Amino acid sequence: MYEQLLSTMDGSSEGDKDLAGELALAKRLFAKVTVVTATEPWTEAVPLNLTRLADPPRPC
Amino acid sequence: MFKNILIATDGSELSGKAVAAGFDLARQLRAQVTVVTVTEPWTALVAGDAAFGFPIDDYEKAADDSAARILSGTSKLARKADIACATLHVKEQYPSEAILDIADKKACDLIVIASHGRRGLERLLLGSVAVKVLTHSRVPVLICR
Numbered sequence: 001m002y003e004q005l006l007s008t009m010d011g012s013s014e015g016d017k018d019l020a021g022e023l024a025l026a027k028r029l030f031a032k033v034t035v036v037t038a039t040e041p042w043t044e045a046v047p048l049n050l051t052r053l054a055d056p057p058r059p060c
Numbered sequence: 061m062f063k064n065i066l067i068a069t070d071g072s073e074l075s076g077k078a079v080a081a082g083f084d085l086a087r088q089l090r091a092q093v094t095v096v097t098v099t100e101p102w103t104a105l106v107a108g109d110a111a112f113g114f115p116i117d118d119y120e121k122a123a124d125d126s127a128a129r130i131l132s133g134t135s136k137l138a139r140k141a142d143i144a145c146a147t148l149h150v151k152e153q154y155p156s157e158a159i160l161d162i163a164d165k166k167a168c169d170l171i172v173i174a175s176h177g178r179r180g181l182e183r184l185l186l187g188s189v190a191v192k193v194l195t196h197s198r199v200p201v202l203i204c205r
Contacts, residue, residue, distance in 0.1 A: 001084045021200075024061055028089055 007035045062200075066168035067095045068159045068193070071130035074174040078204040079134055082172035083141050085202070091170075092144040095134045096162050098155040099123040123151065156192035163199060172202045 007022045009015045019035065026033045067082035069075040079095065086093045102119045127149035138145030150158040163171050175190035194201045 001088060021061075028061055 001031075002029055003031050005029075005031050005033045007033055009035055009037045011037070061091075062089050062170040063091050064166065064168045065089075065091050065093050065170045065172060066159070066163045066166065067093060067134075068155070068171065068173040068189075069095060069097050069130060069134065070155070071097065071126060071133075072174070072176070074176055074204070078172050078174035078202075079137065081202065081204045083137060083143055085170075085172070086143050087141055092146075093138065094146045094148060094162065094166055094168065095131060095138075096148045096150060096159060097127050097130050098150045098153055098158040099127060100154060101152045120151075124149070155189045156196070159189070159193050160196055163197065168199060170200050170202060171197055172204065174204045 005022060005026050007019055009019060023033060025031075062085070065082055065086050067079055069079055082093060082095075085091070102116045131147040131149060135145060135147055148162060150162065153161070159171065159173065162168070171193060173190050173193055175188065190201075190203050194203065
């Protein structure tokens with residue numbers, strides 16, 4: 001059966017609730033749990049006009 | 061924890077994996093199981109001139125026979141594994157809708173289903189029952205591959 005569970009979290013209250021369920025499931029299955037949270041790439045998280053501010057100066 | 065598991069199967073080899081995974085989980089969690097197989101409406105499969113070559117009576121008989129074979133196999137497995145298992149054949153309904161409907165009516169707290177892993181045009185044309193179930197389900201879904 002399942003021995004390694006991967007649990008994902010984004011810091012939301014729904015995520016916390018899910019984690020509690022996943023831990024309970026892991027306990028019943030005697031499985032190990034890895035909890036992961038991911039950060040999106042900076043370029044996708046920052047709107048285009050803001051990323052321009054961070055562009056390196058171009059030669060004239 | 062999960063006490064009432066719904067396993068969806070179409071009798072395929074991959075679905076067999078979902079049945080096995082669902083039964084394993086049910087045994088460990090001491091949960092009861094409902095196994096469902098769904099027959100699509102005849103009109104969804106046969107259109108136009110092809111309908112003359114595949115009359116509705118023949119289709120219904122073939123669907124009944126196929127469902128009976130699938131469900132008797134899973135019942136046998138459940139008895140062997142000592143799992144409380146009910147079986148259901150839903151007729152004339154689209155699979156994803158039927159699975160969600162049964163999960164709701166039977167108050168299931170987990171749906172176990174296989175994904176055939178279709179890609180590209182095949183996926184676009186045939187869709188994915190598993191993805192539709194996952195998208196619209198109100199309870200957790202275990203997709204087996």
